Amino acid sequence: MRESLGCGHVLGHDAQPEGDAWMQTDQPIIRIRNLDKYYDAFQALKNINLDVHQGERIVICGPSGSGKSTLIRCINRLEEHSAGQVFVDGVELSDETRDIRAVRQEVGMVFQQFNLFPHLTVLENLTIGPIRVRKMSRPDAEAKARLYLDRVHIPEQADKYPAQLSGGQQQRVAIARSLCMEPRVMLFDEPTSALDPEMINEVLDVMVELAESGMTMICVTHEMGFARKVADRMVFMEKGEIIEVAPPAQFFTNPASARCRMFLDQILEH
Amino acid sequence: MLKKLRWPDYLILMVLLAAAVVIWVRVEGVLVYEWRWHIIPNYLLRYDEEAGRWVTNLLTQGLISTIRISLMSGFLALILGTVLGVARCMQNLTIRMLARTYLEVLRNVPPVVVIFIFYFFLSEQLIAAFLIEDWSRTIARSDQGWIWALVFGDMRLFPSLISGVLVLALFESAFVGEIVRAGIQSVDRGQREAARSIGLSRLDELRFIVLPQALRKVVPPLANQFITLVKDSSIISLISVQELTYKTAAVVSSTRAIFEAWITAAVLYGLLCFGLSLVFRRLEGQASRHG
Ligand SMILES: Nc1ncnc2c1ncn2[C@@H]1O[C@H](COP(=O)(O)OP(=O)(O)O)[C@@H](O)[C@H]1O
Numbered sequence: 313m314r315e316s317l318g319c320g321h322v323l324g325h326d327a328q329p330e331g332d333a334w335m336q337t338d339q340p341i342i343r344i345r346n347l348d349k350y351y352d353a354f355q356a357l358k359n360i361n362l363d364v365h366q367g368e369r370i371v372i373c374g375p376s377g378s379g380k381s382t383l384i385r386c387i388n389r390l391e392e393h394s395a396g397q398v399f400v401d402g403v404e405l406s407d408e409t410r411d412i413r414a415v416r417q418e419v420g421m422v423f424q425q426f427n428l429f430p431h432l433t434v435l436e437n438l439t440i441g442p443i444r445v446r447k448m449s450r451p452d453a454e455a456k457a458r459l460y461l462d463r464v465h466i467p468e469q470a471d472k473y474p475a476q477l478s479g480g481q482q483q484r485v486a487i488a489r490s491l492c493m494e495p496r497v498m499l500f501d502e503p504t505s506a507l508d509p510e511m512i513n514e515v516l517d518v519m520v521e522l523a524e525s526g527m528t529m530i531c532v533t534h535e536m537g538f539a540r541k542v543a544d545r546m547v548f549m550e551k552g553e554i555i556e557v558a559p560p561a562q563f564f565t566n567p568a569s570a571r572c573r574m575f576l577d578q579i580l581e582h
Numbered sequence: 583m584l585k586k587l588r589w590p591d592y593l594i595l596m597v598l599l600a601a602a603v604v605i606w607v608r609v610e611g612v613l614v615y616e617w618r619w620h621i622i623p624n625y626l627l628r629y630d631e632e633a634g635r636w637v638t639n640l641l642t643q644g645l646i647s648t649i650r651i652s653l654m655s656g657f658l659a660l661i662l663g664t665v666l667g668v669a670r671c672m673q674n675l676t677i678r679m680l681a682r683t684y685l686e687v688l689r690n691v692p693p694v695v696v697i698f699i700f701y702f703f704l705s706e707q708l709i710a711a712f713l714i715e716d717w718s719r720t721i722a723r724s725d726q727g728w729i730w731a732l733v734f735g736d737m738r739l740f741p742s743l744i745s746g747v748l749v750l751a752l753f754e755s756a757f758v759g760e761i762v763r764a765g766i767q768s769v770d771r772g773q774r775e776a777a778r779s780i781g782l783s784r785l786d787e788l789r790f791i792v793l794p795q796a797l798r799k800v801v802p803p804l805a806n807q808f809i810t811l812v813k814d815s816s817i818i819s820l821i822s823v824q825e826l827t828y829k830t831a832a833v834v835s836s837t838r839a840i841f842e843a844w845i846t847a848a849v850l851y852g853l854l855c856f857g858l859s860l861v862f863r864r865l866e867g868q869a870s871r872h873g
C-alpha cells in the first residue's frame with residue numbers, strides 16, 4: 313500500500329514510469345505521486361499517492377477536515393499542490409501547464425453547494441461550457457443539454473432559473489452541466505451533504521446510473537450504501553493522509569486500521 | 583415607525599421655526615435685502631421677440647447642460663470604473679497596485695484640486711492633441727450641425743463640454759471602481775470555481791459569470807453614486823464648463839439677485855436629484871418584485 317495504490321500496477325519506486333510500452337497499455341487517467349499541500353504552515357495533504365484508471369469508481373471518506381476536498385480539488389487544480397505530482401491523462405499539472413483549461417474540460421466537478429450560475433437558466437447553465445469552451449454551435453449545445461437533462465430526469469426544467477428548483481434538482485442540473493462537457497473523469501465533493509434527506513436518493517440514483525455507464529468517478533461521500541453499490545475501491549483519509557485503500561467488501565467488513573474501523577462504526581450507527 | 587408627533591417632535595419643530603424667524607429678521611432688517619423673485623422666471627424661459635417663440639435662458643440651459651454632462655460622464659465613469667474594479671481584483675500585482683494608487687489619490691486629495699489637475703494636465707492636452715477645437719468649429723458651421731447639437735449642445739462649447747465630461751468621469755470612476763470591486767468580491771467563490779471547472783477562460787469567467795452577477799448587485803449603490811455625480815458636477819464650473827452652477831454665477835453677476843438665483847439653482851439640483859432617487863427606488867422595487 314505504500315508505493316502503489318493503483319490496481320494491479322506496481323510502478324516501483326520511480327516517481328515517473330519509464331518506457332513507452334507502459335504508457336500505451338494502461339496508463340492511469342489520474343496519477344497522484346507524493347502529493348503535499350500546505351496552507352501556509354498547515355499541511356493539509358501529506359504524501360498522497362493514488363492512481364485511478366479509466367472506468368474506475370473511487371469513493372473517498374474520512375472525518376471532516378481530513379483533506380478530502382483539498383485532494384480532489386488538486387486534481388483539477390482549483391488548489392495548487394505544494395510538492396509532488398499530479399497527472400491527468402498523462403499531463404502533469406503545474407504552473408507551467410500551458411492549457412490547464414484543456415485538462416479541466418476532461419475533468420468534471422460537482423460541488424457540495426451546487427454552484428449553479430443563478431443568473432442563467434438551466435439550459436444556459438448547461439450550454440455555456442460547450443459554447444464558450446468547446447466552441448459548439450448553440451443549437452448543437454442545446455440539443456446536448458436537453459439530452460443530459462433527460463439523463464438526470466428533469467427534461468421539463470430547462471427554462472427555469474436555479475432558484476426555482478429544489479436542492480435535489482439543482483444538484484442534478486450541476487451534474488448535467490459537468491456531463492455536457494463530455495469529461496473523462498467526474499469528481500464529486502460531498503454532492504448530497506447539502507441536501508434535505510428526502511432528496512438525497514434522486515441524486516444518488518443519477519450517480520449510480522452514471523457509474524453504470526462506465527464513467528470514471530472519484531466521489532467524496534459518506535453515503536455508504538452508494539459506496540457499497542458502485543465503488544471499486546474505498547479510500548479512507550485522516551489528517552491529510554490516506555490511511556487505507558481497499559475494495560468495499562473488505563473495507564466495510566474488515567478494515568485494516570483501527571481508526572478506519574472507528575470512523576465506520578460512527579457513521580454506520582445511524 | 584411612529585407616525586404620531588410627540589412632545590420632542592414639537593420641541594424640534596419649534597427650534598427650527600425660531601431659527602427660521604431669526605434668519606428672516608436678519609435678512610429683512612439688517613441686510614435690507616430687496617427680494618426680486620420676479621426676474622428669475624425670465625432666466626428660465628424667455629420670449630424671443632425676433633423668433634416669436636419661447637426659448638430657454640441661462641438657468642435652464644445650465645440645467646440641461648448639467649443633465650447632459652452627468653449622463654455622459656456617468657456612462658464613461660461606469661466603463662472606466664468597471665475596468666478599475668476588475669483591475670483591483672486581478673492576480674497581477676502591478677495592475678492591482680496601479681488601480682489602488684489611483685483610488686487612494688482621488689480619495690485623499692480634495693476634489694477641486696483633482697479637477698484642476700485633470701483639467702490642465704489631461705483634458706487640455708487631449709483637446710489640443712486631437713485638434714478638437716478646430717473640428718468642433720467645423721461641425722458647428724456645417725449642415726449637420728443640429729444633429730450634433732441635439733446630443734452635445736452648442737458645438738462651439740464642445741471642447742469645454744468634453745473637458746468637463748472627461749474630468750468628471752475620471753473623478754467618479756474611482757468611486758465606481760470601488761463599488762464594482764465590492765460587487766465582484768461579493769460574488770460567491772464557488773461561482774468562479776464552477777466556471778473554472780468547466781474550463782471557461784478567465785475572461786469568459788469574468789464576462790459571463792462574475793460581472794453579470796456583480797453588476798446586478800451594485801445597481802443600487804451605483805444609482806446613488808450617479809446622484810452624487812450630478813451634485814459633484816457643479817465643481818466643473820471652476821474649469822468654465824457652462825453647467826448650472828456656472829450659469830447661476832453668471833446670472834448673479836449680471837443681476838445681483840444672489841439669494842434668488844442660488845436658491846433657484848438649489849431647487850433645480852434638488853428636484854433633479856430627488857426625482858432621480860424616486861425613479862431609482864421605484865425601479866429597484868420592481869426589480870426585487872420580479873426576483
Ligand atoms: N483555503 C484554505 N486555507 C487554509 N486552510 C484550509 C483551506 N482549505 C482547507 N483548509 C484546511 O485544510 C484541511 C482540510 O480541509 P478539507 O480538504 O476541506 O477537508 P475535508 O473536505 O476532508 O473536510 C482542514 O483542516 C481545513 O481547515
Ligand SMILES: [Mg+2]
Pocket residue numbers: 380381382501502
Ligand atoms: Mg470537504
